[in-house]
Amino acid sequence: MDLFLETQNLTKTFGGVAAIFNLSFATRKGSVYSVIGPNGAGKTTLFNLLTGIYKPTSGAIRFAGSSIVGQPPHKISRLGISRTFQTPQIFLNMTVLENTLVGCHSHGTSGFFSAAISSPQSRREAARLKEQAMENLRFCGLDHLAQRDSDALPYGELKRLEVARALSTKPKLLLMDEPAAGLNDSETSKMGELIQGIQKLGISVMLVEHNMALVMAVSDELLVLNYGEYLAEGTPEQIQKNQKVIDAYLGMGDENDDLFD
């Protein structure tokens, strides 16, 4: 079965208002699957549901064949789903490397006691995890900043740090919430390359993004949400031509044309 992540009739309401309503979709292993839709359509809410940060009001979520509804976020993370956030959730009290090391947390085994007495085994493990973390920083082009305090990083680098940190959990599926927001066009295309690189590592990606150039370039398949509901699903070509999507979200062709009048 190559269905990887799958939801059925997923619904999430906040005080009576449905942010996600009756949503069913499925992604394929190894693909880049993008979710687009107007602001407030429920994309971030969907990510929060998939990662266990919100509990669904109703409906099912299956990942790699088993249900993950009701699991706490750290369990879901250990099952292989990781994410980046729309508002970066960087540990600002740490250096770049330390941030990434936290991603390796669940791949360590030394407990409180052996850590407290600094057992040789825990020290070996620490060295190994550090190696891994550096590897991921290098992959995201941040290795030269490893010892920097993360609170002094500009926005774009925070975004990449989130990716490096998420990769350190060794995810099978990476959810990325607007990774290109706040990046200029050149930086955005670098982010596109990074996403493709991640896909090459064999990691499936789910992407939420408003930058259509990026989305259309990297996605294998797209899901369009509107007011929390399914609007359309298809390949980039199909979606770009879909009139419903154009009306609700994309607008006509090059939107900025009329700005010249």
Place this chain on the structure above:
Amino acid sequence: MNRYRGFFVLALIIIIAPIIFPDSYFVTVVGVTIALNALVAVGLNLLMGYTGQISLGHAAFFGIGAYSSGLLTTMFSWNPWFALLMGLLVTWLVAEIIARPILRLKGHYLAMATLGFGIIINILMVQPTHITGGPDGLSDIPVLNILGWDIDSDIRWYIVANGALLLGVWLALNLINSRIGLALRAVHGSEVGAQMMGVDIERIKIRIFVVSALFAAFAGSLFAHQQAFISPDSFSFHFSIELVVMVVLGGMASNYGPIFGAAVLTMLPETLVVFEDYEVLILGAIMMGIMIFLPQGLWVGLSQKIKPLFLNKATSSVESVGG
């Protein structure tokens, strides 16, 4: 190794102090109080400074340790060491039970809940007079005995208390520099972020709460034996607040800040006694002054101010990396 450098300096200071001032009241008597307070503060700092969870109830754990030792040795004539172990065990249990619901709270709600917990425990020390001795407390707590040595003189207590402190600091250092330590700091930085990295934040918060409670209980047991008398007044919420002040005044999230804070806050009243009625006034003013001018605490603040004086040349080259 680099991370132990501060530790060795601390050890050196502790060893040298009584050699230079062998019979000084400030070293051998106040020094013991400092060491015990510092031990609690180091534990509390794991919780507050690194994990970002405030506790205004740690005097309670200190008290549970003290009362376990006091009660079991005086009423049931237990061996002090078993009593001490029992104290740790009871603390573990209490902390484990209370931690789950309490640590779900955040910020000031957490502060209030821990404060309330501390007050409840204190009332439990005062009220059942027939068990705890009530407000008059427990007297004649026997001395501790290590390998045939009775710990009955001030200098011996100095050695024991500071030995315990060094042990505590060493454990805390290791913990903070480990995978666990990073996870703790991550919880402080962003709870959702930490969760998504696979950190079981609920569990790890509970664990560190228990650990810091055990630090306090251990210090409390030693305190009971050292004083030979305990009463609820020593474990009131004032002491909880004092502990928090030690941690913050000294400097959070640095291993030596809380020790420094404990030393300063223990010494201050001792030195201010000469001002009699003005003592309280001056103490308050000093606290405000430190926090206004060195908001990161004495340790961090002072070392930031002092370091450039020594490392003038070195830092100027480091600075340019920022650009």
Place this chain on the structure above:
Amino acid sequence: MTSLTEPLLKVTSLSCRYGKVTALRGVDMEVNSGELVTIVGANGAGKTTLLRTLSGVLPRYQGTVFFAGEDITTMAAHRRTELGICHVPEGRLMFAELSVADNIMLGAYAHRNDDKWLKKGSDEVYELFPILKDKADDPAGTLSGGQQQMVAIGRALMGRPKLLLLDEPSMGLAPLLVADIFRVVRKLNRDGITCLMVEQNAKAALKIAQRGYVMETGSITMGATASELLANEEVRKAYLGH
């Protein structure tokens, strides 16, 4: 305003530091009355820092800022708002627990005694962003990113800006809305509000702007008309993606 020759905003050799990190080094720039000027630059170039220094929430280190002929270099932020400098901040900075309506109303704090404006202004904002009308009673913190951006712009408009500082107003907005936002900005500009806008969506920004500056590591490296910048090969390569 005063005279045609004098710019509305004039910045000379402005520097700014975060602790030891210098974020702005000797910035010189100006914005004329009625203009729409945009600043483009890479991440961390200091664009946000510049806007924050202009609106007074960050203290400057060196240099001067003149607004409408008045030296406002050391003026407190709230006084600058009273003069008509309004800021749509990066990251939106909602009053998360307050309702959307309160957020918008508070934008008019400097004109709090003008009941007519309170009513008229908020009507205008709801007209500009109809979705906000439905959400008026919700806490602003629960809105989606894009909705919050609308609140932030609406809030700034309530201050009746003479100079509107916009920090990446299109960040995180759906394509349809991005176009809307640019249209709104252009409309506001045509209605007489002078705008200084920072945008990562440089192409669109330059299309509606009259002039632009390029910023690199804390300094202005280029200043020209928008069309010159759009045509410039280096600018195209570094900021426009091709």
Place this chain on the structure above:
Amino acid sequence: KIGTFLAVTGPASFLGDPELKTLQMYVDKINSEGGVIGKKLKLIHYDTGANPKKAVNFAKRLIKKDRVDVIVGASTSGTTMAVIPIVQKAKIPFISMAGSVKIIEPVKKWVFKTPHTDKMAARKIFLDMNKRGIKKVGLISGSGGFGKSGRSQVLALASEYGLTITADESYGKKDTDMTAQLSKIRATNPDAILNFGFGSGPAIVTKNVRQLGIKLPIYQSHGVASKKYIKLAGSAAEGVRLPAASLLVASKLPGSHPQKKVIQAYKSSFEAKHGPVSTFGGHAYDALYLAVEAIKRAGTVNKAKVRDEIEKTKNFLGAGGIFNMSKRDHLGLGLDAFKMLEIKNGDWSIVE
């Protein structure tokens, strides 16, 4: 050298404050008269704020650092109990000014005290109740050391005097209103209300009783034996009875009273300097002179000798009563040291 540590600030400052003033006043006086055995006295004082932890360190400081010869001190029972192990070990004479009977029962070799015990107070009150035909007593007490210890004496001794305790309520140090407890007491129909406590609590209790319209006789302990109590409780204090040292009613004592001279001298010199006396300052006076007399008799400051001499004190006329110490009694006061007083027209008057 005389060391002392008192609760000059904090919840028991009303004890420590007059005690310290008394000590300072009389040490100066003794020194101006040439000192003791040819040497000037030196008083070293630390403020404990009633905190036992501090008391322990200060006791050590007095012994180790200041090397005092005798300790006259500790305002509260808590701080006294805390330092007992230390003075016992250091073998230094220690005269406490705290109330609890536990301090001297069982007898500890180096520990003495001057104030009447709560046990004596309870007996004195019960005797008076017997005289008035009171059978049922509603008890309320402070939850601090003084109140708790008094409470247990009351509970233990009541049956001996044929009294039943109908209610047993308490209040905290900083409580601001006791009407809830008092209405509960009223519901048990006692013949009188007895309060054991100090600080602001007893005054609030007194006011609350009258506010509730309860007309029963009120008894207070010797813990309120100062004018401040009358001032705070105001008209509600009329008719309240309490056991107290003769000091409070010095001028009303018959001329034949053996203590009259001592008391009046103390009272007038204290009041000349600091305002109205309380019995607590008197305890300090007694403690100081017990020590000074013992040193005079011993002719040395040798600790063991001084201790022995304190224990041998006989017929010492103090502010609190006539002291007759012995190996088994390190207080040496009899019940007659207490007078039963009643508050009339805002002043003390002697019952009997």
Place this chain on the structure above:
Amino acid sequence: MSDVLLQSLITGITIGSAYALVGLGFAIIFNVSDVVNFAQGEFVMVGAMSAVSLLAVGTPFVLALFLALIVVVCIGLILEKFAIEPAKSATVVSTIIITIGASIFLRGLALLIWGKDFHSLPAFSGETPIHLGSATITPQSLWVMGITAILVYLVHLFFNRTITGKALLACSANPIAASLIGIPVKRMMLFAYGLSALLGGAAGVLIAPIAFTSYDAGMMLGLKGFAAAILGGLGNPMGAVAGGVLLGVLESLGAGLISSGYKDAIAFVILLLVLFFKPQGFFGRAGEERV
């Protein structure tokens, strides 16, 4: 038993009103700066003490109360101006330590000025109790309840009906954004400290005729006020009022019906239970946090 219940309720509401005023003061400062001001209890003490002193030098009663409130407000303003405001880069925890320092300082100052004695203030309108069935209520209790109710209502109006009130809330929600839209954040902070000092001082003069006052009387009231604010949900000023009254009633019912020795424990156990089941207090906003 029922008269014990009634009496406990009356007592509880009276004392609870004082807690409510203190709690309201906490909530206001918290709402503006996220800081829990541990010197709040000292405002209460200073209010009562100043009134005592002013009366002692012969100031007419009403004027004395009024001047006492002004003294407290000044102290609140001084505290903000010279201790809170200069600590620009301080975190919330260090700011809390500053307020703890301030409370110790004020206590020390009061010790020097007013000594260690307890002081009392005459009741506003006599001491003749009013009988309600078998329970009684003093005129002072009525003053406490009445004035508290009025003050609370005014504060409520202020926060909900005036733009200044809303601006005050905006300062805590996001101080940078607040100054960007022209709110003078520093002045607002000053205002908030003044206002909560005023409420604290009012609690002080109201309660002093009932409970007496001394230099260290503030601490316990401060603590209870904090508990009240938490119980109600910190972000909600009216919650603090409800929390205060609830706490007062719980305490006195605990003392009257269950056990006077454990009454504080009972009150705090209930506080903990409330927090465990409603982690944001009774009236705090729940809901899932957005990321």
